[in-house]
Amino acid sequence: MMKQVIIATKNVGKAREFQELLEKKGIEVKSLLDFPNCPDVEETGSTFAENAVLKAEAMAHYFHAIVIADDSGLSIDALDGRPGVYSARYAGEEKNDQKNIAKVLEELKGVPFEKRTARFHCALAVAAPGRRTTVVEGTCEGYITEVPKGENGFGYDPIFYVPQKGKTMAELSKEEKNQISHRAKALAKLEKQWDEIINDKE
Ligand SMILES: O=c1[nH]c(=O)c2ncn([C@@H]3O[C@H](COP(=O)(O)OP(=O)(O)OP(=O)(O)O)[C@@H](O)[C@H]3O)c2[nH]1
Numbered sequence: 001m002m003k004q005v006i007i008a009t010k011n012v013g014k015a016r017e018f019q020e021l022l023e024k025k026g027i028e029v030k031s032l033l034d035f036p037n038c039p040d041v042e043e044t045g046s047t048f049a050e051n052a053v054l055k056a057e058a059m060a061h062y063f064h065a066i067v068i069a070d071d072s073g074l075s076i077d078a079l080d081g082r083p084g085v086y087s088a089r090y091a092g093e094e095k096n097d098q099k100n101i102a103k104v105l106e107e108l109k110g111v112p113f114e115k116r117t118a119r120f121h122c123a124l125a126v127a128a129p130g131r132r133t134t135v136v137e138g139t140c141e142g143y144i145t146e147v148p149k150g151e152n153g154f155g156y157d158p159i160f161y162v163p164q165k166g167k168t169m170a171e172l173s174k175e176e177k178n179q180i181s182h183r184a185k186a187l188a189k190l191e192k193q194w195d196e197i198i199n200d201k202e
């Protein structure tokens with residue numbers, strides 16, 4: 001039987017990346033998109049780690065299973081770290097990627113390239129009933145471009161320039177993004193817990 005993991009996310013882009021990252025290990029990824037009736041968890045924390053823990057623990061309780069939650073976002077230095085934990089709903093509750101990008105670009109108008117430094121953060125929390133929750137984090141450094149470029153990825157990827165690749169995140173193939181992304185780096189830190197995570201079922 002194929003090993004399975006539940007990722008506590010309703011974000012299609014994230015769910016897809018976890019699928020790509022974990023299928024190499026022969027693990028089947030389920031996300032909350034596979035469980036349309038599951039409750040929504042309010043992200044009331046002030047850090048990525050706090051929100052990841054909130055989501056992971058709520059869903060571990062709901063499913064009685066080991067669950068991984070991802071809380072992530074973009075921090076822009078010239079905007080004092082915004083959008084930060086509000087990345088998904090920066091331009092409003094409807095979580096519209098285009099509107100979020102437009103808002104960021106508007107706020108950065110006139111800021112020269114060298115001052116447009118930013119980083120993606122990803123906090124992953126692993127929770128299960130009776131288990132002490134663990135958190136790992138990963139980051140990816142870059143610059144915010146003046147215009148969107150590229151069709152791949154999701155969220156702010158079209159305006160996030162990755163200097164080491166000479167391209168925006170949305171111009172990278174999924175394999176390239178998965179080599180350098182905040183999410184991939186955080187996931188790599190779960191390596192030691194991996195056997196426990198996939199074996200703790202039924
Ligand atoms: O260009 C991007 N490339 C990425 O790799 C990435 N990772 C996160 N983000 C942004 O940060 C929000 C997360 O907020 P978030 O962690 O609360 O997730 P979410 O609300 O979308 O879904 P859920 O997991 O909470 O169900 C997302 O919506 C995106 O705007 C990214 N943008």
Ligand SMILES: [Mg+2]
Nearest residue numbers: 011043071088
């Ligand atoms: Mg969210």
